[in-house]
Amino acid sequence: MSTVIKNGTIVTADLTYKADVKVDGGRIVEIGPNLSGAETLDATGCYIMPGGIDPHTHLEMPFMGTYSSDDFDSGTRAALAGGTTMVVDFALPAPGQSLLEALTMWDNKSTRANCDYSFHMAITWWSEQVFNEMKTIVEDKGINTFKHFMAYKGSLMVNDDEMFASFQRCAELGALPLVHAENGDVVASMSAKLLAEGNNGPEAHAYSRPAEVEGEATNRAIMIADMAGCPVYIVHTSCEQAHEAIRRARQKGIRAYGEPLIQHLTLDETEYFDKDWDHAARRVMSPPFRNKQHQDSLWAGLASGSLQVVATDHCAFTTDQKRYGVGDFTKIPNGTGGLQDRMPMLWTYGVNTGRLTMNEFVAVTSTNIAKILNIYPRKGAILVGADADLVVWDPKRSKTISAKTQQSAIDYNVFEGKQVTGLPRYTLSRGVVVVEEETMKTREGHGEFVKREPVTAVSRALSTWKEITAPRKVERSGIPASGV
Ligand code: URP
Ligand code: ZN
Ligand code: ZN
Ligand code: ZN
Numbered sequence: 001m002s003t004v005i006k007n008g009t010i011v012t013a014d015l016t017y018k019a020d021v022k023v024d025g026g027r028i029v030e031i032g033p034n035l036s037g038a039e040t041l042d043a044t045g046c047y048i049m050p051g052g053i054d055p056h057t058h059l060e061m062p063f064m065g066t067y068s069s070d071d072f073d074s075g076t077r078a079a080l081a082g083g084t085t086m087v088v089d090f091a092l093p094a095p096g097q098s099l100l101e102a103l104t105m106w107d108n109k110s111t112r113a114n115c116d117y118s119f120h121m122a123i124t125w126w127s128e129q130v131f132n133e134m135k136t137i138v139e140d141k142g143i144n145t146f147k148h149f150m151a152y153k154g155s156l157m158v159n160d161d162e163m164f165a166s167f168q169r170c171a172e173l174g175a176l177p178l179v180h181a182e183n184g185d186v187v188a189s190m191s192a193k194l195l196a197e198g199n200n201g202p203e204a205h206a207y208s209r210p211a212e213v214e215g216e217a218t219n220r221a222i223m224i225a226d227m228a229g230c231p232v233y234i235v236h237t238s239c240e241q242a243h244e245a246i247r248r249a250r251q252k253g254i255r256a257y258g259e260p261l262i263q264h265l266t267l268d269e270t271e272y273f274d275k276d277w278d279h280a281a282r283r284v285m286s287p288p289f290r291n292k293q294h295q296d297s298l299w300a301g302l303a304s305g306s307l308q309v310v311a312t313d314h315c316a317f318t319t320d321q322k323r324y325g326v327g328d329f330t331k332i333p334n335g336t337g338g339l340q341d342r343m344p345m346l347w348t349y350g351v352n353t354g355r356l357t358m359n360e361f362v363a364v365t366s367t368n369i370a371k372i373l374n375i376y377p378r379k380g381a382i383l384v385g386a387d388a389d390l391v392v393w394d395p396k397r398s399k400t401i402s403a404k405t406q407q408s409a410i411d412y413n414v415f416e417g418k419q420v421t422g423l424p425r426y427t428l429s430r431g432v433v434v435v436e437e438e439t440m441k442t443r444e445g446h447g448e449f450v451k452r453e454p455v456t457a458v459s460r461a462l463s464t465w466k467e468i469t470a471p472r473k474v475e476r477s478g479i480p481a482s483g484v
Contacts, residue, residue: 008043051085113447142451167228174455215241312338347422
């Protein structure tokens with residue numbers, strides 16, 4: 001049954017224009033004036049935009065002795081309520097575990113998804129088995145991204161030699177490495193010292209991870225990727241030091257991408273000094289929230305193009321789970337939520353303040369990541385033939401964010417009390433209206449896995465350049481006899 005979205009203004013990453021959009025069979029089938037269909041959605045006063053893509057979520061993830069509390073049902077409901085129509089989650093093999101086995105575990109959890117999804121595969125250890133399985137992951141399983149943690153020493157962290165080996169394998173396979181860039185050795189050492197000095201509250205989490213920890217690791221990851229001949233994507237870029245490393249690399253022609261989170265853009269380090277332990281602990285995540293100068297740097301990066309994507313790193317723990325760390329901040333499960341609030345918060349603090357144009361908003365919430373992940377224009381576009389993952393965005397709708405009305409399963413919201421203006425009137429997932437203002441019409445299991453082909457134009461260009469500039473033996477005649 002066809003649906004026409006009428007009377008709205010289409011906003012994409014590069015165009016703003018008035019037209020109707022007709023969808024049928026889950027796809028966009030026509031764009032133009034005066035379209036008709038079996039069903040009509042009124043978009044008067046609204047913008048019709050590609051649904052958001054959040055490339056960084058951790059749903060039902062085993063981590064720090066517990067599981068993140070939003071699963072693929074509540075997490076993807078939260079996404080859709082806020083205009084995000086696709087999430088990319090991380091399959092995390094335990095050290096020593098097969099990548100394929102881990103993928104099966106994530107496949108099983110994701111059957112509950114209400115919106116389309118994909119996975120990044122994490123490299124948490126290194127061996128010939130991992131090397132071999134990476135090929136299967138890329139060529140048979142439709143996953144073209146591999147995540148590396150430079151932090152979480154003793155659990156997920158990989159060392160430079162492992163990262164270099166994995167990055168070289170990514171280059172061969174046309175895959176993109178992702179990096180959590182914090183110097184895990186320094187964090188471990190600073191954490192132990194803080195604890196020994198009696199500094200055991202949530203604020204010590206921030207003290208243990210200064211911006212230099214992130215800047216150093218970001219620079220190191222980028223240089224290692226450059227030597228391996230692959231692009232690199234730095235997740236949750238939170239500070240000027242990391243942004244500066246990305247900016248500098250890009251100016252030299254290195255293909256490095258940076259992903260600020262909506263939390264780092266809008267919440268700052270003062271949250272950790274709150275007298276209420278729960279308030280501070282609920283905001284413990286890595287990297288921690290930073291000061292206003294760092295926030296200004298991230299906003300500038302989005303406007304100028306040196307940072308490309310806004311994500312959430314949605315990894316939600318309840319207050320009870322956060323309390324595992326009473327008396328020892330290193331045991332507070334790291335992570336915050338944001339899936340429902342990313343788009344309204346970014347619109348309110350970005351577009352409504354003039355920091356971002358509407359087109360830049362679409363670019364950083366959807367189109368840029370669709371291109372980076374090689375799913376454009378199926379996702380991230382309003383074009384005939386694209387998936388009808390759409391949001392009809394009402395720039396005048398307002399609400400106050402509250403845990404009481406959220407889809408997330410946890411008992412608080414880090415954006416509690418923030419007034420947002422700019423919310424979905426409708427969200428469509430492959431043509432199905434799944435959100436109509438406050439009414440959720442989602443269906444558990446509607447979401448489908450999105451396969452991603454390897455070898456983007458960027459990977460191809462880099463491997464061509466690497467081949468042309470590869471070390472070559474100099475052929476010589478008349479080599480002198482050995483001096484011995
Ligand atoms: O604190 C965070 N970011 N938790 C989720 C895991 C990660 O590092 O991305
Ligand atoms: Zn991380
Ligand atoms: Zn509070
Ligand atoms: Zn994460």
